[in-house]
Amino acid sequence: MRRILGPTMACAACALLAVPAAAQETEVNWATFWVGTNPLKPWGEALLEGFNAEYDGQYEIVTEEIPGDKQYRDKMRADAVADALPDLITGNTALMKDLRDSGRVVDLMPYLEADPEWRDSFFDNAFDTYLTAEGELYALPYSRDYIGIFYNKAMFEEAGIEEFPRTWEAFFEACDTLSAAGFIPMATEGDWTTRLMWANMIGTQPGGAEWLSTAGGEGDLELVGNAPVVAGTEMLRRMFEEGCTNEDAFTGQYATGATLFLQAEAAMIANGPWMIPNIKGVNTETAEGLGEDVDYAVSPGAGDERGLIIVTGEAGFAVGAKEQDKIDGSVAFLKYLTSDEQMLNQAVMVSRFGPTRMELSEEQRGQLEPMLLDIVAESEDVQHTYPHTNITMPTSIIQEFINSWPVYARGQIDTETFLEILEDAQ
Template identity: 35%
Template sequence: MKKKVVAVVCVLSMSMSLAAGCGNKEEGAGGNGVVEISFPTFMCGTASQTEWVKERVEAFNEEYKDQYKVVMEEIPGDQNYIDKMKVLYSADDLPDVIVTGGYNLIDSMQDKLVDLTPYVEEDPEWAGFMSDVGKNVNTRDGKLYAIPYIRQTIGYFYNTELFEEAGIEQVPETWDEFFEDCDKLLAAGITPVSMDTAESGWVTSLMLGAMIGDSDTGEEFMNTNQPDDYNNDEVVKAAGMIQEMFQKYTTADAVGGAYAEAANNFFNEKTAIIANGPWMVSKFYDTSVVSEDFGDRVAVATFPGNVMYNSGQIGWSIASKTEEKIEASLAFVKFMTSEESQKLDLEMCSVIPDCVITDADVYSQVQDTINLADSASRSINDFQSLWHATVVDEISVQYPLLADGSITPEEFAQALTDAAQ
């Protein structure tokens, strides 16, 4: 059920459905002098923000029909989108507007991105609308390369009915208690946790990061931009815990599986737990995906140690090459990150905004996620936002090896270090 959210302080985004497409046209203007800008998106198909992006692009094109036109290309799949952006970057043919969801492309592409600092500074109202944490995560060397629009708040969801069947009366406070609960679930014939390895192993890596972040030094590590050495006690210990989860507490399709399989296992009540953000919540009430009343049986919790992902996220970048197109792209980015757009994203897709939104109508699990993030003892950032892209890619190579015991947790940490360096 939904309830009112009051004063949601937002910072970053989670989500992702903007495909990359189309190289920039040589001519800045389309027919009748209208300037066309290219906007690829992975928010398409079954992605959570598909309808929001479609509605917003159509609204922008209608409002600015005599000046600008956004030409949107759909690229299904996060990894397909990222791969295409890399190809276009190498060809010096990036689209005009880029938004990468949780993936950090600023550090690998900033030489071809527009420094947005002067444009924001000359518009104090726009600058004041952004949160400090949102601006910080999108800034490199004092230059703003993307406009924030989302706050990343992530814990884990659990099926209360399956917990009750296993005799679990409250969520675990420590990782030792978490594994004890996993044993209780197994004893009740319930597979404990949804996991994955493909496409950076998103839900598995959320667990990994939360395990790393359960200490002062681990929390600091999880908030470090582009670490180049993973050979530390926190990473090794977490890798060992993930290895145990692969071998004892997840589904047979976890190794080799992607996010979709992990999510479907939770939706079909084949697993009791999945780590993910609030953008998933709307699916809990979609009876074409889940059974009747499924959403009423799902609650959200902090990770053991009272750890939550709570940070800003990489936002909207511009790679236009002419002033004419930069002007059009700025208008589009302002529109997509406006209070109206962020509120619609929150209500339609449960994406936590970067700005302060009042009186938004959202699902109870979304409000609960915000409350948990605001009161968490430890706040961390997610791996896709901060780690080198080479490390994010390497994770999918190493997880299956870790799962079948081909490598040790120490070798896993060394492999990530090698990828970073």
């Protein structure tokens, strides 16, 4: 692995805290995909306006807008290869790992160590996702997510289903009932939402949660013969074989499944709470009344032992700047981003909690989406919690999953062969 860039050796600690002597404003470039219908757009606009006002005359964040999650990730990977990264990059764990491996991003740990108050504002395990074995921090998390399954209560009621299923057998029975009523039971696309269900089906197997929580370290993953992985993978294929998902569930494009759910054509979708604004019609055209019809649930489980994906650092910010003044401006932005004010704004605007220790008043809790508070409360009553596959698995396995899942789901290869293909991709 290439070494992550560190602060300038000469008086590094001084550089961390120094204010530029010149009066000239430093421009910091933030490449962002929080545009268009992206649910993070309102918070991104608030961050940009607030930071630029607070640091007027010292720093100015200028955005490079790149619509589309995949297009953004592809460009950032290409920029890393070309040694042309923007000053600030945001993205999921897979992108952040690739930026780490490029050696083109700044180690943020010295900046946190230089400001203990900022460092200690984070939960104890907040940095684990982005921390290397050498103690370098290649990205800063800004989220702590409780990722459940959205479901359309109106569709469930019309089909005669009284509650969200608590067991996997009840889940498959619900799929049959919803199909018979003319609904697509579960919206997927062969990538993100499919892999969330994969994590749920692995994580609720005996030993599955422990494996997902500990397997993401150094070394290759063992998938073939891994009992919870085998059982969860075969259950995922059963979901397709028994008609629980849409027929075009192999595009690899998030919009495939999301549109079906937002237009009330599918009854369920696995996704994070950041989808709540879209469900409520923010920046998105949805079926009439959808916001009132949708609720959020934890995953079914084996024998009523339900599960929930909980991830600190599902997404983060990396610093690709090279000049010290731009690094300092980027770090100042990250401090602003993770301030109590902005973490509350994120929770209100995006329905997403942050990775920092923040006590909410009753008045502040009243500003939050009830679905978000409900899933957090329900998390205390689940038997299994675990991360999703972006945390556990390297990008190479995830990409091979997208490529090979259609062949496996259609029964053209068996489970052992599918898992061998994924293992060999490492």
